[in-house]
Amino acid sequence: MRNEKSRKRPVTRYPLLVSVLLLFTVYCLLSADAHALDIQRSVLENGLTLLVVERHNLPIVKVSVGIKAGSIIEPEEKAGLANLTAELLASGTGRRTSVQISEEADFVGAAIGASGGDDYVTVSLSVLKKDLDLGFDLLSDIILNPSFPEDELNKKRERIKGGLKAQEESPGFVASREFSKAVFGSHPYGRLITGTSDSLDRINRDDIVRFHSAYYAPDNAIMSVVGDITPDEISAMLKEYFSGWNSKSLQTSVPRKYEPVRKRKIITVDKDLSQANIIFGHAGISRDDPDYYAVHVMNFILGGGGFGSRLMQNIREQKGLAYDVHSFFMANKYGGTFQAGVQTKNESANAAIAEILNEIEDIRNSAVSDTELADAKSFLTGSFPLRLETGARIANFLIAVEYYGLGMDYIDRYPDYINRVTKEDVLQMAKKYLDPENFVLVVVADQEKAGLKKDW
Amino acid sequence: MNKYISVILLLYLFISGCAHTVKNVTTEKNGALYEETLPNGLKVFVLKDPNAPLAVFQIWYNAGSIHEQVGKTGLSHLLEHMMFKGTPKYGPKVFSKLISRAGGVDNAGTSRDYVFYHQKLAPDKLYLSIELEADRMRNLLMDPEETLSERDVVMEERRMRYDDDPQSLVYEEVMSTAFRNIPYRWPVIGWMEDLKRITRDDLYAYYKKYYAPNNAMIVVAGNIDAGYVIEKIRAEFGSMPAGGEIRDPDIGEPEQSGERRLYVRKEAELPYVLSSYKAPNISSEDSYALEVLAGVLAGGRSSRTYRSLVDEKRIALSADASYSSLEKYPSLFYLDATALPGKSIEEVEKALYEEVEKIKKEPPDEREVQKAKNRIEAGFIMGQDSLFFQAQVIAMFEMLGGWELKDKYFEGIRRVTPQDVRRVAQKYLVEDKRTVGILVPVKVRSEK
Numbered sequence: 001m002r003n004e005k006s007r008k009r010p011v012t013r014y015p016l017l018v019s020v021l022l023l024f025t026v027y028c029l030l031s032a033d034a035h036a037l038d039i040q041r042s043v044l045e046n047g048l049t050l051l052v053v054e055r056h057n058l059p060i061v062k063v064s065v066g067i068k069a070g071s072i073i074e075p076e077e078k079a080g081l082a083n084l085t086a087e088l089l090a091s092g093t094g095r096r097t098s099v100q101i102s103e104e105a106d107f108v109g110a111a112i113g114a115s116g117g118d119d120y121v122t123v124s125l126s127v128l129k130k131d132l133d134l135g136f137d138l139l140s141d142i143i144l145n146p147s148f149p150e151d152e153l154n155k156k157r158e159r160i161k162g163g164l165k166a167q168e169e170s171p172g173f174v175a176s177r178e179f180s181k182a183v184f185g186s187h188p189y190g191r192l193i194t195g196t197s198d199s200l201d202r203i204n205r206d207d208i209v210r211f212h213s214a215y216y217a218p219d220n221a222i223m224s225v226v227g228d229i230t231p232d233e234i235s236a237m238l239k240e241y242f243s244g245w246n247s248k249s250l251q252t253s254v255p256r257k258y259e260p261v262r263k264r265k266i267i268t269v270d271k272d273l274s275q276a277n278i279i280f281g282h283a284g285i286s287r288d289d290p291d292y293y294a295v296h297v298m299n300f301i302l303g304g305g306g307f308g309s310r311l312m313q314n315i316r317e318q319k320g321l322a323y324d325v326h327s328f329f330m331a332n333k334y335g336g337t338f339q340a341g342v343q344t345k346n347e348s349a350n351a352a353i354a355e356i357l358n359e360i361e362d363i364r365n366s367a368v369s370d371t372e373l374a375d376a377k378s379f380l381t382g383s384f385p386l387r388l389e390t391g392a393r394i395a396n397f398l399i400a401v402e403y404y405g406l407g408m409d410y411i412d413r414y415p416d417y418i419n420r421v422t423k424e425d426v427l428q429m430a431k432k433y434l435d436p437e438n439f440v441l442v443v444v445a446d447q448e449k450a451g452l453k454k455d456w
Numbered sequence: 457m458n459k460y461i462s463v464i465l466l467l468y469l470f471i472s473g474c475a476h477t478v479k480n481v482t483t484e485k486n487g488a489l490y491e492e493t494l495p496n497g498l499k500v501f502v503l504k505d506p507n508a509p510l511a512v513f514q515i516w517y518n519a520g521s522i523h524e525q526v527g528k529t530g531l532s533h534l535l536e537h538m539m540f541k542g543t544p545k546y547g548p549k550v551f552s553k554l555i556s557r558a559g560g561v562d563n564a565g566t567s568r569d570y571v572f573y574h575q576k577l578a579p580d581k582l583y584l585s586i587e588l589e590a591d592r593m594r595n596l597l598m599d600p601e602e603t604l605s606e607r608d609v610v611m612e613e614r615r616m617r618y619d620d621d622p623q624s625l626v627y628e629e630v631m632s633t634a635f636r637n638i639p640y641r642w643p644v645i646g647w648m649e650d651l652k653r654i655t656r657d658d659l660y661a662y663y664k665k666y667y668a669p670n671n672a673m674i675v676v677a678g679n680i681d682a683g684y685v686i687e688k689i690r691a692e693f694g695s696m697p698a699g700g701e702i703r704d705p706d707i708g709e710p711e712q713s714g715e716r717r718l719y720v721r722k723e724a725e726l727p728y729v730l731s732s733y734k735a736p737n738i739s740s741e742d743s744y745a746l747e748v749l750a751g752v753l754a755g756g757r758s759s760r761t762y763r764s765l766v767d768e769k770r771i772a773l774s775a776d777a778s779y780s781s782l783e784k785y786p787s788l789f790y791l792d793a794t795a796l797p798g799k800s801i802e803e804v805e806k807a808l809y810e811e812v813e814k815i816k817k818e819p820p821d822e823r824e825v826q827k828a829k830n831r832i833e834a835g836f837i838m839g840q841d842s843l844f845f846q847a848q849v850i851a852m853f854e855m856l857g858g859w860e861l862k863d864k865y866f867e868g869i870r871r872v873t874p875q876d877v878r879r880v881a882q883k884y885l886v887e888d889k890r891t892v893g894i895l896v897p898v899k900v901r902s903e904k
Contacts, residue, residue, distance in 0.1 A: 057507035060838050099758060099767075106756035107827045109834020128834055155770060162773040162796045168725045169622055272723035272900035274615040306561075307540070307552040317549060320608030323616055343616050375557050382559020385509040386576045390841040 037388070039398065040231065041408050044238070047219025047247040051398040052234060053226045055391060059129040061227035062391040063139060066120045066399035069215035071193040072255045072334060076186070078203050080195015083116030084156065085211050089123060089142040090114065091152040096141060098152055105138060112138050116193045119333045120403055126392065129228045132237065140241035143216060148208050161197050171277035171444045175341075178267050179279045182440040183337055187258045217248035224398035226391040258283070258335025262438035266456055269444040276349035276445030280356050281339035282435050287331040287404045291429060293417040295329055298429040300376040301368050302359060303327025303340055308375060310359050311340065319355070321348050329433075333404065338433060346449035353441065353456060363430045367423045381415040489850070490682045491859075494690060496698040497670025501850050501859070502685050503677040505843060511678030512843040513585035514574040515593075516851045518702055519666035521568050521646075522639040522784065528654055530610065530646015533566040535659050537606045539573065540564075543595040548602070551588060558584055566644055569784045570855055576844065579680050583688055589674075590692035593667050603656040611652075614645050622724040623794075626893040630730050631788075633716050634891035638709045638785045668699025673854060675847040704784060709734075716891040724897035726773065727801035731808065732788040734889040735779060738856060743781035744868035745876035746789060746884065751828025752820045752877060753777035753791070753811060758827070760811045761793070769807055771799040782852050788891075789884060801894055815881045819874035832869055 040052040074081040090113055091098040105112045110127040112135070123143055127135035167173040177192060184190025195203075225234055260283035285295060296304075303311035303326050315325045327340040340360075344352045388394050401410050441456055490502040521532045542548035555562040560577035575585045618624045628643050635641035646654075674693075676685050712734060736743055754761045754777035765772035775793040791808045795801050839845040853861040 055507075057505075058837065058840055060841065099763070102757035103827075106758040107823070107830060109831040109838075126838060128837060155767065158770065158796065159766070159773060162726070162794075165725045165797050166773060166794060171620060270901045274619045275612065306556065307549075308556055316609055318605075320605035321612070323609050323613035344612060345615060375553070379556045379559055382578065383561065384559075385578065386559075386561060389508065389510065389576075389843065392841070 037394065037411060039408050039411075041402075044218065046245055047217070048242070048245070049222045049402055050234070050238075051222065051224040051402060052229075052231065053224075053394055053398070054228075054230065055226060055394075056228050058391075059228050060391060061125075061127055061129055061132055061135065061225065061229050062395040063125040063127075063135070063226075064224045064395040064399050065123040065139070065143060066222040066224075066403055067123065067143075067216055068120050068220045068403075069211070070117045070120045071191065072118050072188045073215070074188070074211070076188070076191070077199065078195075078207055079191045079199035080160070080193070081203050081207055081211055082121060083193045083195065084153075084160065084200070084203060085148075085208050086114040086116045086121040086123070087160070088148050088152060088156055088208065089146045091156060092147045092149045093141045094145040094147055098149070101138060101142065104134065108134060110135055110138075112142070114142070118189060118193055120399075122396070122399065124392075124395070132229065132233070133240075136237045136241045140245070144242075144245055146212060148205055148212070150205055153205055153208065157200050157203075160194050161200060164192075164194060164197065171271065171273055171275070171343075172341075174269055174271075175277045175279045175442045175444045178269065178442045178444075179281065179339065179440055180337070182265050182267055182442070183281070183283055184258060184335070185261065187335065188255065189258060189332060189335055214248075215250070217250060218242075218245045219247040220250055222399050222402045224395045224402075226395045226398070255334050257286070260335075262435060264438050265440045266452075267440070267442045268447055268452060269442075270447040271444060273444070273446050274345060275343045276346050276352075276443055276450045277341075277343050278349060278352060278356075278445075279339055279341045279442045280353065280439055281337055282439045284329045284336035284338040284433065285331055286335050287333055289331070291433070292331060294421045294425040294429045295433055297373070297376050297380065297418060297421045298363070298368075298426045298433075299327055299329055299338075300380065301372050301426065302363050302430075302434075305376060305379065308372075308379075310363070311342075311356065314359060315342060315344075315352060315355050319351070321352050321355070325352070325356075346446045347451075349443060349445055349450040350453050353443075353453075357436055360430075360434050360436050364427075364434055364436070367427050370423070373421075373423055373426065377418050377421070380418045384411075384414070488682065490686065492686060494669065494694055496694065496696055497668075498689075498693050498696075499673040499854070500686060500689055501673070501675045501847075501854070502680070502682045503675070503846060503850065504680060504682050505677055505846070506679050508678050508843050509578075510576055510843065511579040511582045511676065511680050512574065512576050512847050513582060513589070514572055514675045514844075514847050514851060515589050516570050516572040516673045516675070516855065517666060518570060518671050518704070518855070519662075520566060520570045521642065521644045522705060523662075523666065523702075524639065524642070524646075526642075527650060528658055529642040529650040530614075530644075531650075531654055531658060531662055532571055533644055533646065534607060534610050534651070534654055535663055536564050536566045536571050536573075537610060538598055538603065538659060538663075539592055539596065541599065541602050541606070542597050543591050544597065545591050545595065546588070548597060548599070551592065554584060554588065560584070568640055568644055572851070574844065574847075579678055582676070582678075582680060582685065586685075586688050586692050590696075593669070593672065593693070594696060596663060596667075598656060598660055598663070600656045603659060607651060607654065610645070611648065614648060614651065617645065618643070619648075622720065622722045622895050622897075623728050623730075625722060626720050626728060626730050626895050629718050629720055630732055630891055630893040633718050633893070634712075634732055634734070634788060636710055638707050639705060640783075640785060640787065665699065666702060668702075669693055669696050670698040671702045673851060675851045677843045677847040707785075709786065712889050712891075715887050717894075718892070719894050719896050721896045721898050723900045724895055726797065727795045727804075727897060728792070728895040729795075729801050729805045729808070730790060730792040730893045731805065732790045732891050732893075733885050734786065735789040735884050736781070736786050737783050738781040738861065738865065740781075741868070742876075742880050742883070744865075745872045745880040746779050747781060747832065747869060748825060748828045748872045749815070749877045749881055750777045750779040750789070751831055752815065752824050755828050755831045760814075761791075761808065764811055765793055765804065765807050771796055771807060772804050775804075775808065782856060784856065805892070805894075812881060812885045815878055816885070819878035822874060825872065825874050825877060829869055829872065833866070836866075 071082040108131040114123040322344045325342040558581040562575040564573040761775040765775040773794040779789040
């Protein structure tokens with residue numbers, strides 16, 4: 001059966017957003033039981049890092065290729081270049097037109113494509129075992145030999161611009177864009193990975209060809225393969241389809257680390273809406289920060305832990321002010337943010353903001369309870385297998401483990417990272433990383449009805 | 457026949473001499489499916505999949521929005537929210553906390569045809585799902601104040617999903633215009649005016665009537681001991697008395713004669729069209745060809761609508777066709793598209809119909825039809841990677857008359873010929889049976 005479209009999905013009790021975000025920040029929850037992943041890691045002669053997990057329960061194979069060619073390394077005046085390059089990979093190669101690529105993949109029900117990102121881009125393949133050859137052929141063709149036809153570039157640019165306009169209809173998108181801009185300022189994390197209408201117009205085919213030739217190299221990439229495939233079969237596939245991928249010994253400058261500048265900033269966007277879409281937050285931490293796990297536990301209690309979290313208990317369960325309220329630390333390689341978000345009817349905007357601030361004050365001023373800490377730990381350590389259920393999830397997880405340098409034994413060490421966090425740590429983290437004074441507050445709403453207090 | 461999706465009935469097993477009828481049904485690759493109906497009418501399916509390090513528990517009630525009354529729409533979904541508010545045994549609002557503490561996740565969903573509750577847990581924690589679900593099937597507290605507060609939450613959910621999402625508003629309007637009589641005409645989340653009027657007593661009466669073992673079905677999947685699971689389910693649910701018999705409303709939709717057209721004027725950026733045609737559900741042989749037709753029109757970037765509207769004519773940001781036969785009442789076949797900036801929605805709508813007319817004139821070629829079928833099957837095989845999906849497939853087909861329909865469904869898809877695709881396009885995608893919704897963007901404010 002076909003995938004049901006979102007409009008036909010059942011109405012659910014949890015906001016999907018929360019689980020997605022939770023996944024993003026929690027991301028690496030593993031436990032060392034009998035089902036721990038058996039990850040085989042190797043670095044090939046051309047410098048490609050290869051990660052393999054065999055799973056023979058179903059005749060399917062998932063491949064993800066993470067390439068360190070995300071928007072973090074593109075020049076500001078050409079914002080959107082990294083994403084555009086990734087999105088154009090499947091739009092024509094030396095051997096195939098755009099239509100041929102989609103026709104060949106569609107015919108066997110395979111999915112192949114690339115998506116941009118800020119730290120890295122991901123090219124992914126999902127294919128039935130019987131079509132493995134075709135899958136690897138297509139994957140190598142689009143990564144190694146994209147031809148970036150001029151007319152495909154123009155079409156793609158037009159669609160990305162159209163998509164940007166369409167997203168203005170989403171209050172959540174507008175709020176998030178304004179928030180990142182305000183927190184990160186001129187740092188690349190403050191920009192949309194798609195770029196803007198203006199910056200897209202400044203990108204030409206030569207820029208894309210140069211960008212691809214500079215960064216799409218095996219020694220700048222990580223490949224994960226998960227599914228019904230043996231190491232021998234993988235070797236054969238790589239030899240057949242990726243042997244022409246040569247290392248480039250890149251001499252690139254390391255992207256600059258974000259240096260937080262904290263000051264209070266309130267941004268309002270007036271729209272004809274029934275709800276105020278609110279983001280409260282400020283700079284956070286990067287993924288390699290030693291405080292990452294303690295911060296993560298603290299945030300779980302504050303607003304990352306679904307129904308058990310304090311924000312949810314207060315704002316949804318006790319006051320009925322919102323369907324969705326959550327908080328998270330987005331920890332990227334070169335910096336991150338803390339964000340608390342809520343959607344509430346315009347008239348309750350001030351009340352919801354006040355409660356977010358109350359909860360932040362509270363967790364900064366007094367220790368969390370033993371039960372709260374124990375619950376956070378038991379969930380975070382216990383829920384790993386649930387999060388890595390499918391091959392696609394595992395494939396993307398492996399890329400992240402390698403890219404962020406978490407180590408192949410991360411699975412085994414994770415429970416300890418979490419279990420060693422104490423109540424004192426949680427309090428310290430809240431004091432250190434939550435700031436009720438110097439924050440960015442974005443409110444996208446019918447401003448007249450929201451009547452936002454002037455002195456937030 | 458593809459061996460990965462064929463489910464073969466191997467043997468019937470009678471576990472004991474009592475009234476439990478147990479079927480042991482083995483699939484070729486992924487372990488065994490056990491089926492049992494308890495004396496009180498509760499249906500149980502247990503799917504053993506030794507490959508997954510987890511267990512999925514789902515309980516499905518035939519209590520979707522089709523059972524609601526005019527003036528009280530949204531009741532089924534609000535009740536779904538109330539199901540997390542606690543029982544005398546465990547106290548208020550602890551359901552999700554207990555699951556989370558056990559390292560599990562839980563959620564629920566309501567659709568027109570059903571409501572379901574589900575948890576994902578480590579296999580050794582599955583007992584928790586069984587105990588908690590049995591308890592809340594009959595013993596909900598439903599505190600009046602909690603009810604009012606949760607009603608506010610659902611109103612916020614409605615604002616978020618519909619009132620502030622222009623394309624969703626078009627969908628809601630199209631449904632309520634296309635259907636004059638059957639209960640698909642109102643939204644699952646309910647009209648705001650009705651939400652304001654639902655009382656605690658409305659909810660409680662509905663709960664007592666529909667949340668009974670004979671109106672429910674459990675599906676458990678994962679690396680579990682099926683014998684233990686069935687015993688535990690018998691122990692927790694077996695002593696509940698059956699409720700009254702629940703029947704789906706016996707109601708039909710009057711014949712539509714003439715296109716219906718509506719406009720939603722709303723602050724938005726791009727015009728959007730959603731065009732829908734009356735179509736049958738899985739009880740009709742035509743449903744298979746309609747599924748394939750949707751694939752030919754919009755399955756992947758090589759499909760007809762994408763190539764024509766998005767790639768060649770460059771008038772649409774997105775173009776789609778969709779159809780699902782897995783519904784209790786006859787439903788709709790949808791075409792929809794968002795215009796690119798500066799392009800007129802009339803032109804976009806016309807281009808969608810041109811693709812339909814082409815198929816009516818000339819059947820798609822064999823390869824195109826085979827591609828659509830391959831995509832349906834590959835999608836299904838890939839979906840099997842998720843236990844949740846496996847359990848859901850069993851439940852959805854069972855709700856429509858029997859989980860074995862799954863095989864019938866794939867056999868039906870395989871039988872479809874290019875001529876069938878053309879025939880169903882001619883039969884169902886006709887102007888007089890069409891309801892068209894158009895989003896007309898208006899600028900209310902300018903951004904500051």
